[in-house]
Amino acid sequence: MPVDVTAADMERLDTLVTTRRRIRRGTPLYSRGDRFTALYAIRSGFFKTRVTTNDGREQVTGFQMAGEIMGLDGIVSDLHTCDALALEDAEVCEMPYERIEDLSREVPALQTHVHKIMSREIVREHGVMLLLGSMRAEERVASFLLNLLQRLHARGFSEAELVLRMTREEIGSYLGLTLETVSRTFSRFAEERLIEVRHRHVRILDGRGLEAIVASANGR
Amino acid sequence: MPVDVTAADMERLDTLVTTRRRIRRGTPLYSRGDRFTALYAIRSGFFKTRVTTNDGREQVTGFQMAGEIMGLDGIVSDLHTCDALALEDAEVCEMPYERIEDLSREVPALQTHVHKIMSREIVREHGVMLLLGSMRAEERVASFLLNLLQRLHARGFSEAELVLRMTREEIGSYLGLTLETVSRTFSRFAEERLIEVRHRHVRILDGRGLEAIVASANGR
DNA sequence: CGTCACGTTGACTAATTTCAATAACGGTGG
DNA sequence: CCACCGTTATTGAAATTAGTCAACGTGACG
Incomplete structure (x- = not known):
């Protein structure tokens, strides 16, 4: 209030x-x-x-x-x-x-x-x-990470690091993807050095890169 | 009120x-x-x-x-x-x-x-x-038709017939599908004698059939 | 220290999109 | 009232994305 x-x-x-x-x-x-x-x-x-x-x-x-x-x-x-x-x-x-x-x-x-x-x-x-209607898997996952990050940051947590409280399956359900696709997308982001993932610990290496993925905007 | x-x-x-x-x-x-x-x-x-x-x-x-x-x-x-x-x-x-x-x-x-x-x-x-997160194309389209129908019926219109006010592209955008997929799905429903489609005029032949498609519930 | 839930990865399959060509309206103006 | 044009819709074939099934790791927790 x-x-x-x-x-x-x-x-x-x-x-x-x-x-x-x-x-x-x-x-x-x-x-x-x-x-x-x-x-x-x-x-x-x-x-x-x-x-x-x-x-x-x-x-x-x-x-x-x-x-x-x-x-x-x-x-x-x-x-x-x-x-x-x-x-x-x-x-x-x-x-x-x-x-x-x-x-x-x-x-x-x-x-x-x-x-x-x-x-x-x-x-x-x-x-x-x-997100659900117009984004591809990579865009959804990047968008999800950035959203969590921003909300955590607003609460005083790090801008570059977060601990996921939910399983891959729960993320997948939220994003309209399977848990495998979520996992693979995390792995791909890690390969591209956008993030580091260890289980539920995620470190953002290149926030701009993630933003670029969201903004890639094919839009169906 | x-x-x-x-x-x-x-x-x-x-x-x-x-x-x-x-x-x-x-x-x-x-x-x-x-x-x-x-x-x-x-x-x-x-x-x-x-x-x-x-x-x-x-x-x-x-x-x-x-x-x-x-x-x-x-x-x-x-x-x-x-x-x-x-x-x-x-x-x-x-x-x-x-x-x-x-x-x-x-x-x-x-x-x-x-x-x-x-x-x-x-x-x-x-x-x-x-709908967007867990349904397949057929389920989404069936669900869309039934929803429109129900709302029109509540306003005194027929339960078995409707005129779409929007384009296939607009339906597609709403349902997270391309306009082609919407069109194809209408055609498939027509083949199966679930509906009759003439452009924007849709007649429901088998409402139960449409409901069955929605309830098929693989759920991702 | 073992068990179980969670996560990763691979190979294959299915669904949907994309690209392209064609067809059918419907509104507008002659 | 009719013809024409642009928009809207249909359909096919190829390409792509994501899902499915399956095996294997790995960590957390009791």
């Missing part, structure tokens, strides 16, 4: 968070079909969200880290429509949705903030659609 | 729509970079939205019809991040965003409604990600 809020407002906003919850690695914060009651702000840890279908299809829709908000999918139908799973031990703030609605009416800055969070998620998903 | 609103509320909600705008076929309702000022409710006509990148890539992010809301992408940054183009002559109601925020605070039913619209869009996009 940046923006102009009075001290009185701040006091009210403090009442937004009722609970902190610890989520152990591998366990769900919420699952498809769960009753929607709250939004969650990640304090620490790393999540993936995924949609699943009855016929066994699965798609990772995003990876979330500290400071990001989860649960927006549940508002429309009062039920969650996707799963949120912790990829490492995590802690979240639970913000009961009713309280968010009530407070939003009293604190316009909060109202605007909530709208922007939802709009940002819509715009983010547009970007994923662009 | 379904839900419980008093007569007094209704009167207020009437002031939400300030202008009706006619959009001629082929022209934008808004474009990337335009200042965001309002949301739009489609009264009649048919739109596509697309994201574009500086390097010339393009992705159709959706097709919108009467009753649907456009413009949510602009809230986060006060600028539109995608283009909305009329695929046929259309009419929209312009709802100034400031007024939406103001009224939302006074009419909780409107507040909830706005949140649900945004959440619904997020969930819709999850579905598109699933």
Whole structure:
């Protein structure tokens, strides 16, 4: 919450968070079909969200880290429509949705903030659609690495190094590729001295090179 | 606006729509970079939205019809991040965003409604990600047809017949396929007596058959 | 110290794109 | 009202990309 809020407002906003919850690695914060009651702000840890279908299809829709908000999918139908799973031990703030609605009416800055969070998620998903609909495997993987890097950097981590919290299979699901293609693409990038990969540790040797791959833009 | 609103509320909600705008076929309702000022409710006509990148890539992010809301992408940054183009002559109601925020605070039913619209869009996009990330060409095209059909049916049109408002290329962009693949897939469906295609007129002969294709679910 | 999940790599296959040629509309203006 | 032009759609063949199947490493963890 940046923006102009009075001290009185701040006091009210403090009442937004009722609970902190610890989520152990591998366990769900919420699952498809769960009753929607709250939004969650990640304090620490790393999540993936995924949609699943009855016929066994699965798609990772995003990876979330500290400071990001989860649960927006549940508002429309009062039920969650996707799963949120912790990829490492995590802690979240639970913000009961009713309280968010009530407070939003009293604190316009909060109202605007909530709208922007939802709009940002819509715009983010547009970007994923662009990636899935128009990029080739190398472009997708380069784009994925640069995106993670940028978000980690914004949180004070290195610009040139990262530890993947997810498996090749999860990356593949997110990018619409098989785990083998993800692995091979990492290897190719390593051969070309764009990155160094050791398991889940990735060091960026040539960020510009990765950007060039994304911008190569055949665009179907 | 379904839900419980008093007569007094209704009167207020009437002031939400300030202008009706006619959009001629082929022209934008808004474009990337335009200042965001309002949301739009489609009264009649048919739109596509697309994201574009500086390097010339393009992705159709959706097709919108009467009753649907456009413009949510602009809230986060006060600028539109995608283009909305009329695929046929259309009419929209312009709802100034400031007024939406103001009224939302006074009419909780409107507040909830706005949140649900945004959440619904997020969930819709999850579905598109699933399609783009995990379906094969036939599944995507079948899924696309069934989705259009269902939405048209909900508006009183036939369940078994539709007129496409968009080109094969636009369908392809939306589905992450080339226009040739879309065309070939239509032809294959026609051969299999699932549909009849004459240019943009499509008649569904075997809806169950199309559903079976979607549910075939290899899931990558 | 062994087991199991995760990751890499290779060979082969299948799906989709690309390139190219042709056909069929539909809107526009004579 | 008809003819023409440009856009849109279809279809084929070749090329390419990514997927599938399979074998083998390797590390983390109990």
